[in-house]
Amino acid sequence: MxxxxxxxxxxxxxxxxxxxxxxxxxxxxxxxxxxxxxxxxxxxxxxxxxxxxxxxxxxxxxxxxxxxxxxxxxxxxxxxxxxxxxxxxxxxxxxxxxxxxxxxxxxxxxxxxxxxxxxxxxxxxxxxxxxxxxxxxxxxxxxxxxxxxxxxxxxxxxxxxxxxxxxxxxxxxxxxxxxxxxxxxxxxxPEGYPEEPIFVEEDTVVQSAYYFSVNQDGQIDSINSRSVKNRRTMTFSANEITFTVWDNQSFDGDTISLFLDNKCVLEKHLLTKEKHSFTLQLDSTSANRLTLYAHNVGKIPPNTISLLVSDGTTKKRLVLSSYLTSCSAVDIVIEEE
Ligand SMILES: [Ca+2]
Missing domain, CATH: 2.60.120.260 (Galactose-binding domain-like)
Structure with missing residues (x-):
């Protein structure tokens, strides 16, 4: 007893x-x-x-x-x-x-x-x-x-x-x-951090609050005054591209948005070990810039994602890291056969 x-x-x-x-x-x-x-x-x-x-x-x-x-x-x-x-x-x-x-x-x-x-x-x-x-x-x-x-x-x-x-x-x-x-x-x-995004309230003010600057080639070189750094290039042969993102390290509450050029394609996504995929039609006439925008840096800065990019036949993986003062990006070039 x-x-x-x-x-x-x-x-x-x-x-x-x-x-x-x-x-x-x-x-x-x-x-x-x-x-x-x-x-x-x-x-x-x-x-x-x-x-x-x-x-x-x-x-x-x-x-x-x-x-x-x-x-x-x-x-x-x-x-x-x-x-x-x-x-x-x-x-x-x-x-x-x-x-x-x-x-x-x-x-x-x-x-x-x-x-x-x-x-x-x-x-x-x-x-x-x-x-x-x-x-x-x-x-x-x-x-x-x-x-x-x-x-x-x-x-x-x-x-x-x-x-x-x-x-x-x-x-x-x-x-x-x-x-x-x-x-x-x-x-x-009480049950630990949620696995799903917790931003349940749509905030139209924040969504429309992104502003961009472009370089001489017309490519995004800053979002909300955060310069786009650490750019890399990937080449694929088909323009239908699937992106998969997940948390690269231990779960620490990293929240991100992804921009394809100046269009938000993933909004305030809470990163977990669970992989999240989406497919986009890319432009084959010029480079497509995918930029990682960090909404926080979790407990362990910077905000880091694993990214898998696939055109159906070729898969390429990389890690992108962003701080609250700068963004990183990958330029995706389509060379159709
Ligand atoms: Ca309050």
């Missing part, structure tokens, strides 16, 4: 442990007040419930509101301090267990407070706190310089019993400077 009770307790805590209240940071937008359930941490000023404060007007990624936090260099108050907030888990995270989450992050170059501009990118650091407030760094986002929301997937594997989750705005480098980060839509995945 004792063993039976023990099992029930473990099961209950592992099911509920990872949940937090108000994970979408919902609340009435207010300056210097965090969304409900989130508590100000440390000596710095309070995070804000956005949009509407400090020249920030961006729509929420999820629901109606989100949280913004700053890190300060010299400022009118709290110089050289950085903002943070925390919340108690419904049940503690167990040590040496892995919990899967995602969070949406963005940066606002217009962020201005008390006449001071906070127009520099920073990063998010995620800590676990024990019951006695011992801090353990569990994840860092790296540089968040994009103005559109992007989902970041991350795992928490604490080495101590973890009662609280702490979100901290932090500098990318020293000396300290003014910067901001916007945060929304913290999600927990």
């Amino acid at each position: 004792q063993r039976f009770i023990f099992i029930i307790i473990i099961w209950t805590s592992s099911v509920q442990a990872q949940y937090l209240n108000n994970p979408s940071f919902e609340g009435r937008p207010t300056t210097a007040v965090p969304p409900s359930e989130w508590i100000v941490y440390g000596q710095a000023s309070s995070p804000d419930t956005q949009p509407g404060s400090w020249q920030v007007s961006k729509e929420a990624s999820h629901g109606n509101s989100y949280i913004s936090m700053v890190a300060r260099g010299y400022s009118i108050i709290d110089s050289y301090l950085w903002e943070a907030c925390f919340q108690e888990f419904r049940q503690p995270l167990l040590s040496n267990q892995t919990y899967h989450y995602s969070i949406d992050l963005a940066f606002d170059p217009h962020f201005t407070a008390d006449t001071f501009s906070f127009n520099n990118p920073i990063q998010l650091r995620v800590y676990g706190l024990s019951a006695t407030m011992e801090k353990e760094l569990l994840w860092t986002s790296g540089k968040v310089a994009h103005t559109e929301w992007q989902s970041y997937f991350f795992e928490l594997t604490p080495t101590q019993l973890t009662n609280y989750l702490l979100l901290e705005a932090y500098y990318l480098e020293m000396p300290k400077y003014n910067g901001n980060i916007l945060i929304d839509n913290l999600q927990y995945y």
Whole structure:
């Protein structure tokens, strides 16, 4: 009987442990007040419930509101301090267990407070706190310089019993400077990350937001100001080409789009080990440029895909890698016999 009770307790805590209240940071937008359930941490000023404060007007990624936090260099108050907030888990995270989450992050170059501009990118650091407030760094986002929301997937594997989750705005480098980060839509995945794309909401604004530049030959040489680098050429003899993509490395939440010249042929695809194929008619009169555009870099930068290209008789495989600042591409030439 004792063993039976023990099992029930473990099961209950592992099911509920990872949940937090108000994970979408919902609340009435207010300056210097965090969304409900989130508590100000440390000596710095309070995070804000956005949009509407400090020249920030961006729509929420999820629901109606989100949280913004700053890190300060010299400022009118709290110089050289950085903002943070925390919340108690419904049940503690167990040590040496892995919990899967995602969070949406963005940066606002217009962020201005008390006449001071906070127009520099920073990063998010995620800590676990024990019951006695011992801090353990569990994840860092790296540089968040994009103005559109992007989902970041991350795992928490604490080495101590973890009662609280702490979100901290932090500098990318020293000396300290003014910067901001916007945060929304913290999600927990009790069954691990989904195998299917999780972008279920069509976002027409994002879809139409790609812009291109072309070189002298009329080929795409940048998408959204990300230069196209690391180009390679493949030659095939038929113009009906099948592309197959999958995750080249361990699954880490890489999300990609593929462009054939300036046409999006695969939109916001979450890479998994499972192979995804599609067939396109290519132009045999000029080179066809297939460009990999990364929406995030997962946990392990860069964003890398395995790509198999086939015309029915010939198959060629390559690996493409893209960062958030540049794209890689392959030029496909059809030489029909
Ligand atoms: Ca929200």
